[in-house]
Amino acid sequence: MCGIAGFHRSPLPAQGYRELIDGMLAQIEHRGPDEAGCFLDDRTAMGTVRLSIIDLSSGSQPIGTPDGRYWLCYNGELYNYRELRAELTRRGVAFRTESDTEVVLTAWATWGRSCLERFNGAFAFALYDTSTGELHLARDRFGKRPLYVARHEGAWLFASEMKAFLAYPGFEFDFDAQQLASAFATWTPLPAHSGYRGIEQLPMGEYLTIRGEETERGRWAALDLAGGTPPATEEEAVELVRAELESAVDVRLRSDVEVGVYASGGLDSSIIAHLTKERAGLPPRTFSIEFEDAQFDESAEQEELTKHLGTHHSTVRVSDSDVVETFPEAVLHAEVPVFRTAFVPMYLLAQHVRSEGIKVVLSGEGADEAFLGYGVFKDVQLLSKWHELDDETRMKRMAQLYPYLSHFSGEDEHRRMLGLYRQFAEETMPGLFSHQMRFQNGRFAVRLLKDAGDPFAAVRQLVAQEPGFAELTPVQKAQWLEFKTLLSGYLLSTQGERMALAHGVENRCPFLDPAVVRSAATVNLRFGDPFDEKYLLKRAYEDVLPERIVRKGKFPYRAPDSAAFVRSRPDYRDLLTDPGTLDDIGVLDARFVRRFTDRVFDSPPERIGTKENQAFVLLASTVWLHHWYVRGNALRRAPLAVPLYVVDRRSSALPA
Numbered sequence: 001m002c003g004i005a006g007f008h009r010s011p012l013p014a015q016g017y018r019e020l021i022d023g024m025l026a027q028i029e030h031r032g033p034d035e036a037g038c039f040l041d042d043r044t045a046m047g048t049v050r051l052s053i054i055d056l057s058s059g060s061q062p063i064g065t066p067d068g069r070y071w072l073c074y075n076g077e078l079y080n081y082r083e084l085r086a087e088l089t090r091r092g093v094a095f096r097t098e099s100d101t102e103v104v105l106t107a108w109a110t111w112g113r114s115c116l117e118r119f120n121g122a123f124a125f126a127l128y129d130t131s132t133g134e135l136h137l138a139r140d141r142f143g144k145r146p147l148y149v150a151r152h153e154g155a156w157l158f159a160s161e162m163k164a165f166l167a168y169p170g171f172e173f174d175f176d177a178q179q180l181a182s183a184f185a186t187w188t189p190l191p192a193h194s195g196y197r198g199i200e201q202l203p204m205g206e207y208l209t210i211r212g213e214e215t216e217r218g219r220w221a222a223l224d225l226a227g228g229t230p231p232a233t234e235e236e237a238v239e240l241v242r243a244e245l246e247s248a249v250d251v252r253l254r255s256d257v258e259v260g261v262y263a264s265g266g267l268d269s270s271i272i273a274h275l276t277k278e279r280a281g282l283p284p285r286t287f288s289i290e291f292e293d294a295q296f297d298e299s300a301e302q303e304e305l306t307k308h309l310g311t312h313h314s315t316v317r318v319s320d321s322d323v324v325e326t327f328p329e330a331v332l333h334a335e336v337p338v339f340r341t342a343f344v345p346m347y348l349l350a351q352h353v354r355s356e357g358i359k360v361v362l363s364g365e366g367a368d369e370a371f372l373g374y375g376v377f378k379d380v381q382l383l384s385k386w387h388e389l390d391d392e393t394r395m396k397r398m399a400q401l402y403p404y405l406s407h408f409s410g411e412d413e414h415r416r417m418l419g420l421y422r423q424f425a426e427e428t429m430p431g432l433f434s435h436q437m438r439f440q441n442g443r444f445a446v447r448l449l450k451d452a453g454d455p456f457a458a459v460r461q462l463v464a465q466e467p468g469f470a471e472l473t474p475v476q477k478a479q480w481l482e483f484k485t486l487l488s489g490y491l492l493s494t495q496g497e498r499m500a501l502a503h504g505v506e507n508r509c510p511f512l513d514p515a516v517v518r519s520a521a522t523v524n525l526r527f528g529d530p531f532d533e534k535y536l537l538k539r540a541y542e543d544v545l546p547e548r549i550v551r552k553g554k555f556p557y558r559a560p561d562s563a564a565f566v567r568s569r570p571d572y573r574d575l576l577t578d579p580g581t582l583d584d585i586g587v588l589d590a591r592f593v594r595r596f597t598d599r600v601f602d603s604p605p606e607r608i609g610t611k612e613n614q615a616f617v618l619l620a621s622t623v624w625l626h627h628w629y630v631r632g633n634a635l636r637r638a639p640l641a642v643p644l645y646v647v648d649r650r651s652s653a654l655p656a
Helices: 014-027 081-090 100-118 162-167 177-186 234-252 267-280 299-309 320-334 343-355 375-384 391-401 411-422 433-446 457-464 474-491 493-501 514-523 535-541 547-551 562-568 572-577 579-585 590-602 610-630
Strands: 002-008 035-040 044-050 070-078 121-129 134-139 148-152 155-159 199-201 206-211 214-219 259-262 285-291 312-318 360-362 506-508 644-648
Touching: 002 014, 002 070, 002 121, 014 035, 014 044, 014 162, 014 644, 044 070, 044 121, 070 100, 081 100, 100 121, 100 134, 100 206, 148 162, 155 162, 162 610, 177 433, 177 457, 177 610, 234 267, 234 514, 234 535, 259 267, 267 299, 267 535, 267 547, 285 299, 285 343, 299 312, 299 547, 312 343, 320 343, 320 493, 320 562, 320 610, 343 493, 375 391, 375 411, 375 433, 375 474, 391 411, 433 474, 433 610, 457 474, 474 493, 493 506, 535 547, 562 590, 562 610, 572 579, 572 590, 572 610, 579 590, 579 610, 590 610
Parallel strands: 035 644, 259 285, 259 360, 285 312, 360 506
Antiparallel strands: 002 044, 002 155, 035 044, 070 121, 121 134, 134 206, 148 155, 148 199, 206 214
């Protein structure tokens, strides 16, 4: 894991490239505090801050091919690098290092862009061809590692985090009102969006080639939700899932440093902790969050799991005030508007993990999307068959949807919810049938904005342009939306990658191995009760995990939100309604913001609903983003601390 940054075809004098790249890398030094390096020529400057995990002694970056044609700055891990290295060795390649980075470089030099289809990893990279002058940017298939691109006064800028752009002369951030509206309505920036004008995020599974004044872009990996031929029996399906997960954990344990595990107390991370112990041959170190507020806490399940596995376990205990006081710093690393505070405890957890000397953790992220663990998948199964069912069956299914929510318990409540669900049994938002109910909640947050336009236009366009989307089943459409929006836009990035890399910790996700996702798609809904979420995962591991964890209903990971601000920081009322700040931000509706903020601070915390909580966090994060990015306070003044290794090919640097 590392961070990359650079620029291409800049009109600025090449004599200043070294200082500029040093400044950009300093902005993201937290991602890779072990080493730094850069490549410079008359057209391009690009660099890496490295978190050393594989080949600690000779895996430095940037790395070039022996003939000096290709140069690579790489962020991430290639999990199947040993297999690809062996294949390349058989073709006569002599490797100079033991690193996965050299395998990426050599694979490109050997197979060109088609090498991407052979990669099983979490990565984003910039590869420069000095012969043609082409710059190639690419990102992994599930969007685990970020890569942002911007045009500025003729130059192409790119970086793992947008804050690197602040170090480029004249670059300024400005909110994009339509992208903010979309993010407020759908809970996350859409795949190509950043929330700011002129900055694009390279979408998951895509590449961009810059060739002179022309660009070429495309998708190298499609999301396979159809799977293969399903096994004949449930036992065969269980064996398939076990085998693929074991392989996924095996390749993710490849590391020259110790690998820990995030253990939330839920099923997914418990499976990963169990498999890590089994495959590594000894109990891993495990890490988790305890909440002082019991409604968010899963420490009892964490304790049962870690005792069961015999892991060396440590926790970070989080209070309301911890969330509120850490919020601005966590938003600095999030870089985009956020709809809930759950990313803040993850920031504190990663800080704790790094303080314990661990650089790599495995987590259960991706299991809910692959194995249908979310309520939205049950919602769409009920709603898509609504007109075929009688009320008695609808009521039975209603009881299976969200049993952990008070308003989904009891016959009277189920009957009341029938009326709500009936409203969403028809598709009124083309292509978005599965998410109509969620997006309805998002409409409230959009009212914070002055001119939101149609906040759902971009997501409708996203699904309309997706080849084959119309042929997917209702559940597969819901999966597609989860993978493309909330997973890559929030869970993997804001709550996952950004919070971990803020402290130099790499997060690996075995459930997002391509073979695991394909096996899940193959067996989903073919065995067991479709309203028993993650049925096959429970079946596969019920004999090795504590029954309490396997049978426990879904317990969403949440953290204290607006009530915590109301209780511990009443001054946030003034912060969020400051007239000068609201005028400067420009895109917010100042009158509605003031009415809404007063309502939150004057209401009993138990009266603040989900949609108000989400709107509050979106508002607070936007105000802090304005402070950090639009006003430029995120710019780090200190130079890069680690020495910079420089490959200098500028003509001005050559001896006369």
